[in-house]
Amino acid sequence: MSEPTDEAVLGDLAETDILARIFPRLPGAAAAIVGPGDDAAVIAAADGRFVVTTDMMIHGPDFRLAWSTPYELGWKAAATNLSDVAAMGARPSALVVALAAPADWPVAAVESFADGLREACDALAPGCGVVGGDLSVSPVLTIAITAFGDLEGRTPVLRSGARDGDVVAHAGRRGAAARGLRLLFTEGVDADGHPDAERTARLRREQPLALAAQLAPEPPISSGVDAATAGATAMLDVSDGLARDARRIAEASGVRIDFDSAALGDDPVFALGGGEDHGLLATFPPGAPIPDGFRVLGLVVDGAGVSLDGKAIDPAGWDPYSGWDGSAG
Amino acid sequence: MSEPTDEAVLGDLAETDILARIFPRLPGAAAAIVGPGDDAAVIAAADGRFVVTTDMMIHGPDFRLAWSTPYELGWKAAATNLSDVAAMGARPSALVVALAAPADWPVAAVESFADGLREACDALAPGCGVVGGDLSVSPVLTIAITAFGDLEGRTPVLRSGARDGDVVAHAGRRGAAARGLRLLFTEGVDADGHPDAERTARLRREQPLALAAQLAPEPPISSGVDAATAGATAMLDVSDGLARDARRIAEASGVRIDFDSAALGDDPVFALGGGEDHGLLATFPPGAPIPDGFRVLGLVVDGAGVSLDGKAIDPAGWDPYSGWDGSAG
The missing domain is CATH 3.90.650.10 (PurM-like C-terminal domain)
Structure with a gap:
């Protein structure tokens, strides 16, 4: 997990300068034939098919910055999408990532987000990496991930194939993430019930495993x-x-x-x-x-x-x- | 382009009920082996590679609802991503679409958005369709599209291959979309310079082609x-x-x-x-x-x-x- 390197915020820098800082931190994909930087990427799909899933995470309903670090957001965004690929019986091959953040968000936070993406890919699906993305300004921090997988000749496993006797x-x-969320809702909030970074910091020291199950x-x-x-x-x-x-x-x-x-x-x-x-x-x-x-x-x-x-x-x-x-x- | 069918807003209905209304309006993809509804879709890639690009459009910097109809947003979101696929020398095969909209956004607006996606695919890239998506609530209307293409055996055309003498x-x-945007900035605004739906409606009658070049x-x-x-x-x-x-x-x-x-x-x-x-x-x-x-x-x-x-x-x-x-x- 990276330390912030300076105080610059997104609004201070041109998009190309921000991307130049982010790209080196992103995980490479073994399947990338053409990686980031052109109009589109080209990914190997030797199987002749590819698996794809997409998901958007919105600040408010899906996460709170008082609870999650940018690193954890990157980790969780990768992990949850890799899991949808895995649920088809596929091996995750690549991700594309769109991030929209407030203009006053630190560039260092985007770097930490990229670190979380990379370390989640390295830990959970080695060889899977980021092949493209988009960076925008929005008052609401928003993360959209699309993940790909390779069936390697296998039949995709659907929801519809269960049979009597299986x-x-x-x-x-089972339940660990919910336990972490319950802790955040009860002890990671201020007196008015709003998510609170200081109380969450204390909770992290007291209940690191429960919080990690929810946040990463x-x-x-x-x-x-x-x-x-x-x-x-x-x-x-x-x-x-x-x-x-x-x-x-x-x-x-x-x-x-x-x-x-x-x-x-x-x-x-x-x-x-x-x-x-x-x-x-x-x-x-x-x-x-x-x-x-x-x-x-x-x-x-x-x-x-x-x-x-x-x-x-x-x-x-x-x-x-x-x-x-x-x-x- | 569909007419609104009722007054329901997103916050009134469960996600599954909204999706049941949206799915039938989305274009099918000829390349879909497994379409929407499972953890992930499965897309044919007979070439053994696939092309992928992603883009996020945010209300404010990228579009204004006083200027664009939901139908036009769907059209433009598809068109701009299909164009990135085309720029690699690929034939567009499929899209995944994530939409985050305010809880008070009409369900009918999401239907119109889906109609725009469908008609853009039908007009610009027949056979290309939507294979998956995500629907969320956000105070800021946000659209994230990831588009795929098939190189059909061709070498991808990159930015880096131009040679002296080419x-x-x-x-x-050339310039038509910018002319439309200039009209919107000068005549589609109120006395304070803010985007104005009523003035834009008049401008649409007076300059339909210039506005269409920008908006769709x-x-x-x-x-x-x-x-x-x-x-x-x-x-x-x-x-x-x-x-x-x-x-x-x-x-x-x-x-x-x-x-x-x-x-x-x-x-x-x-x-x-x-x-x-x-x-x-x-x-x-x-x-x-x-x-x-x-x-x-x-x-x-x-x-x-x-x-x-x-x-x-x-x-x-x-x-x-x-x-x-x-x-x-």
């Missing part, structure tokens, strides 16, 4: 390829909580997902409800080997929706339009 | 493939003005671009300075056939920078960080 398994953390998650990216290779019939990235995302597989596949509470730890309801861990929820044919890193959590059964120990549950999920206040901090 | 040619309009440009997308097939040595999308963009080819190629004023029409300086026409500026080897749609504007010569009739000029260009005020309207 085994339900999950790779990654480490999703099990390589488990996506492992699951596809093992014959996974369906898979998705768990961003809104196990129960809500399991319901998506259930709906797409025309089945029911039944979770076993004994497999979900001390607090099954919390494990089912907590979002943003970006683990991989997959279904495997009966008798298929379950790859290392996956834990069996239940079974695919005849029916619809999601159940716990056979009793239907109604997963209340997070909707980006409900309860949004957009306040600063 | 012919400089351009496809598309029709770049010559298929000319990109034509130029590559004819052996173009360098090419780029002209977004910041002929002179400034020619300088980019000159710098990347280590040459000088000399424009012939007689080829530039009645107002050569205006033709050289005006941005956002999104034409294609290309260089061709001596004696190569110049494809239909291109007009010869000058020569590549030994040296550096850009000149007009042999005299060096210093293209002052648009920089997104200079003179930005971010005011509403």
Whole structure:
């Protein structure tokens, strides 16, 4: 993680000068045939297909600067998009990144953001890098990432392939990111309930692991390829909580997902409800080997929706339009 | 262009309900193997490579709602990104689109935005369509597009291939978009100089073609493939003005671009300075056939920078960080 090198803000420098400082910090992509700097990049896709996903993160509903460092924003933006690529059974190959930031944002913050992108790629998906981008000014800090992946000859793993009798398994953390978010909402705020950087700094010292799970998650990216290779019939990235995302597989596949509470730890309801861990929820044919890193959590059964120990549950999920206040901090 | 169907705003509906209204309006992509709705899309890339470019448009510096309709924003967002793909000598294959809009934005406006995307793809790059996206709430209307293209076996045309003796040619309009923008800045504003929807409505009746060139440009997308097939040595999308963009080819190629004023029409300086026409500026080897749609504007010569009739000029260009005020309207 880089230290700020000077006090310059975006509005002080021409775009080309800012990009000259950012580009060297971005991770290179092994698949880049033509990298950043032309009208477009050219990426290798030896498979004859490529996987693509896009996501936008907005200051307010998606993150708060009082809670997240620029480095963590870069890390999380990469990690969450890599996870969507992994959920197709693909190996992440490249990213393009658009960042819009206030004119008074420090150039050093953009550098830290780039460092977070690079270190997340290096740690989670070695060889994957940034092949293009865009830098703009906006009063609202906004990050848009598009990520690519290579199926390497495999069939993409969709949400719709789960079948009655399949085994339900999950790779990654369960509830850790939600625990971190709950801490931020209760102890990372001032007396009026607004996100507070000073209280968050103290919280980071007291609860580093819980906060890291929320602010810089480490999703099990390589488990996506492992699951596809093992014959996974369906898979998705768990961003809104196990129960809500399991319901998506259930709906797409025309089945029911039944979770076993004994497999979900001390607090099954919390494990089912907590979002943003970006683990991989997959279904495997009966008798298929379950790859290392996956834990069996239940079974695919005849029916619809999601159940716990056979009793239907109604997963209340997070909707980006409900309860949004957009306040600063 | 669709008519608003009801008064609902984004904040009234769940994201899934909004997407259910938007998806049917989006253009399908012939290259889509897996389309929208899963964690990621899968796109055909028979060439074994794909071209990718990304761009973000922010309300304030990049467009004003008092000037642009949502339909035009969708059209322009598609057109400008397709042009970057074309500038590599590729055929556009697919787009992903992230839109962040205020919670009080009408759902009907998002539908019109989707209509603009669809009709631009149909008109400019038939077969190209939207394969994924993201919808968020933000106080600042923000559009992020990533576009893909297929080189169909051709070598990508970079900015760096121009050689002394090459012919400089351009496809598309020259200065029309800048003329439209000048009209908006002088006559599409109120007494205080702020963008004004009522005055813009009158201006649309009086100067429809000039405004359309700025608000819904029709770049010559298929000319990109034509130029590559004819052996173009360098090419780029002209977004910041002929002179400034020619300088980019000159710098990347280590040459000088000399424009012939007689080829530039009645107002050569205006033709050289005006941005956002999104034409294609290309260089061709001596004696190569110049494809239909291109007009010869000058020569590549030994040296550096850009000149007009042999005299060096210093293209002052648009920089997104200079003179930005971010005011509403």
